[in-house]
Amino acid sequence: MKLFGYWRSSATYRVRIALALKGLDYDYHPVNLLKGEQREPAYLEKNPAGLVPALETDDGAIVVQSLAIMEFLEDAYPRPSILPENLAARGHARAIAATLACEAQPFMNLRMQTYLKKTLELDNGAMTAWLDQWPGGAMRAAEKMAAAYGGDYCIGNTPTIADCCLVPQMFAAKRFGIDTTDMPRLTDIYERCMKLPAFEKARPENQPDAAKGN
Amino acid sequence: MKLFGYWRSSATYRVRIALALKGLDYDYHPVNLLKGEQREPAYLEKNPAGLVPALETDDGAIVVQSLAIMEFLEDAYPRPSILPENLAARGHARAIAATLACEAQPFMNLRMQTYLKKTLELDNGAMTAWLDQWPGGAMRAAEKMAAAYGGDYCIGNTPTIADCCLVPQMFAAKRFGIDTTDMPRLTDIYERCMKLPAFEKARPENQPDAAKGN
Structure with missing residues (x-):
């Protein structure tokens, strides 16, 4: 398999975690978003x-699409699974994944931040308010969901597709200064994940295209 | 089963289509978003x-979360399926669904439009540009994907989770004036879907909470 991605892309990071959790080998093909390589023919x-x-x-x-890729990996390589066995729990894991992938990350990725700053000319205060309202709001929703479901990870005691989405979201939140002090459960899960070899392998800084000194 | 939703919510509409395609009965519990009932204890x-x-x-x-609910229905009631059998085709169906659910609809739903108009004070021109750039851009991406995959519907000749997401997105695009003239394939699929009884049943206007005269 070949994975086309970018070291600091949250969506690529999700897929790297899923591949690592499943122990799958792949060739990594960097696509430099800052150079616009994603728009080359x-x-x-x-x-x-x-x-x-x-x-x-x-x-x-x-x-x-990262959610579709992770589901494809689950279909094609079911073991180890990144979804719980219980049907409702599978729904809960996918619900947290969708909350983060549909309602947090799209509001803070590179192209959106560029549009907000350059086209809408938001100043620093308006950018901070935007990040708190949209990705921050979705993360607070995920916090409540993960708190309701319980376990060492987002759902239960094994990492799932929800954790594959959570860790890149926490990484991006730290990078862009979203306040996570009211997210103790997500913070706890994030720290637990970061101790696992699969999550270590998938870290942006450990990718061949990682820019040094950033 | 009980479905809590709102007649004109795109995400609720997706789930109604999936339920109808699977022939599942449910009790519909309206949650009036305009009255803020979604925030009641x-x-x-x-x-x-x-x-x-x-x-x-x-x-x-x-x-x-609509994507998680549709996957739950697929897990719990596998036949008739709203995913193709072929693994790559399942990936394609989920990719179009995610493109619309993660990158189109969140940028134009009620709460986002309110924020853009009230908080960021975007004028009509800036709102039109926003809708063309974000939901419009995601729809044009979905157009290319559906054109590449071929068939009567988004993927192949049976409605899938992709069509469950497409129809509400086209409905919302018409409502808010997104130009779809450069989306002939999506338009064609939309019109084909609208002739099917399951899609007819799921239409916003056919729900008990539909406001008359809107």
Whole structure:
């Protein structure tokens, strides 16, 4: 398999965690978002949306969108699973994943932050308020959900697709200064995850395209 | 089962389509977003995020987030399926669903439009530009994906989770004036879907809480 991605992309980071949790090998193909490589014709042939990540399977099929890629990995390589067995618990894990992937990260990724600053000319105060309202609000919702479900991780005592989404979201929140002091449960889960080898392997700083000194 | 939702909520509409495609009966519990009923304590007990939809199963479990609810229905009631059989095609269906659910709808729902108009004071021109850039951009990406995959529907010749997301997105795009003339494939699929009884049943106007004259 080939994974096309960018070291600091939250969506790529999610997929790296899922691949590592499943112990799957892959070739990593960096797509430098700062240089606009995601809009080059060769990459647009892989993913016409011009976004990372994209997963190319050994028989040449391409799957995009991090949630879809993680579900594909679960379908194709069911063990170890990144979903609980119980049907309602599977729903809970996917609900936290969707809360973070649909309602937190899209409001703070590189292209959105550029639009807010350059096109809408938001000043620092308005940017902070935006980040607190949108990604912050979604994270506080995830905090309540994870607190209600209980366990060492977001759902139960094994990392799931929810944790694959949580860790990159916490990483991005720290980077952009979202206040997480009212998220003790997410903070606790994040710290527990970061001690696991799969999460260590997937860290942005440990990727070949990581910029030094950032 | 009980479905808590709002007639004009895109996310609720997706789940209604999935329920109808699977031929599942349910009790519909309207949550009036305009009156703020999603923030009332009784509802927050069901869904602490204060969003619709929420699905309550017969044994009292609650699943939230439309993508998670549709996957739950697929797990619990596999036939008829709203996912293709082929693993890559399942990935493609989920990728279009995620593109619309994560990158189109969150940028144009009621709470976001209120924030853009009231808090950021965007004028009509800036609102139009926003809608074209964000939900419009995600829809154009979905157009390319659906064109690449082919078939009568988003993926192949049977409605899938992708079509469950597409139809509400097209409905919202028409309502808020997003230009869809450069989306012939999505328009064609939308019109084909609207002829099916399951999609007819799920239409916002056909729900008991639909406001008359809107």
